Amino acid sequence: MGKALDGVRILDFTHVQSGPTCTQLLAWFGADVIKVERPGVGDITRGQLRDVPNADSLYFTMLNHNKRSITIDSKHPEGKKLLEELIVSCDVMVENFAPGALDRMGFTWERVQELNPRMIMASVKGFGPGPYEDCKVYENVAQCAGGSASTTGFDDGPPLVTGAQIGDSGTGLHLALGIVAAIHQRTTTGRGQRVMAAMQDGVLNLCRVKLRDQQRLAHGPLKEFPQYPHGKFGDVVPRAANASGGGQPGSILKCKGWETDPNAYIYFITQAPVWKEICNVIGKPEWITDPEYAKPDARLPHLKEIFATIEAWTMTKTKFEAMAILNEYDIPCGPILSMKELAEEQSLRDTGTVVEVDHPTRGKYLSVGNPIKMSDSPTEVTRSPLLGEHTDEILRDVLKFDEGRISALKASGALTAPARSAAE
């Protein structure tokens, strides 16, 4: 079956996480992704957090499925020429080098446009134009600079980063959307364009509701926050612990076994339309008509007591038992699932959201597949490439080099690591 991005060729100059997540998604949609890597070394993540000796790490393999790898020394004159030819042959170029690195290689946006006016040149950077534009940025820096850390955690504790990689994978997602939109626009304009996604901007976009709350503060306390009514509000959005952040109050509550199992918890939302059912389930039918509890606004000052009462009930059930009972009444809730539980969840295997992939040097491993499902563009997850695995194939099939040219290029040293001096 065909794929949504069949015929789109991507020059993938990305490394670490943010850029690779973007190009992996595009590969899953059918794009031919050619990952350019530094000879001898490759993407630094190949060797980071290694669990199996001499094999590509899970860090690398889980972010680079369905791609081809070519090694090119971009600082070698012949390597530069080769990259220019690839720029002419590709539709999209994606990179997430530190600010200025691509310009230093000689591939400014102006130069890329000269080479290929249809080129869509997409970049992830830590920050957009402004005081921090020259900074190198990693995930947690973006979470801090984008407003996530200041709004995550408990009121009496320090700012917290979240396990979800909203700075890296989140920005990769934003960039992928920009690229797809640019491909669509090119069908009418015939021109490529520059697509930029700054990690600070991506995180802030995902923290949009917190900027909402910042402005609501000017009109009084945030009544759904745990600080209300007993705590104090200053002039910045405080950390909301596990409060829901939406119009329906929610909290994480202990379940049976919480004393020993760090994930024996459930998220419980006291959604207004099912208040009657909630009261009946937890054994508080009198709250259905009591004016102090009957209406959402009346309940706000009592949320602490309400959740404590609900928790006294959830603690008598496992998270799955509680989930089953609450679902019968359409009460929104969710178990706190561990990575182990997610890895073992059959329904996620059935949909391809969790997939088992085989790899020649590391064997079988689990990965997250494409979370976006399309009826006419199915995803088959194939393993990540070995370093330079497709170098010859790309030179032959994409650039149409003959064997003589390939040999000459190899002899030039542009495809291999520069020899190291004894002093290094």
Ligand SMILES: CC(C)(COP(=O)(O)OP(=O)(O)OC[C@H]1O[C@@H](n2cnc3c(N)ncnc32)[C@H](O)[C@@H]1OP(=O)(O)O)[C@@H](O)C(=O)NCCC(=O)NCCS
């Ligand atoms: C992630 C980041 C901090 C890593 O920094 P880093 O490891 O120092 O890597 P850089 O991006 O600075 O690139 C390093 C160098 O490798 C060089 N390089 C990359 N590919 C090469 C190749 N194929 N051949 C030769 N040199 C190559 C670059 O030219 C650059 O050299 P220069 O600094 O001499 O010009 C940085 O790339 C960054 O801030 N990126 C943007 C934001 C981002 O995506 N962050 C999240 C990453 S998950």
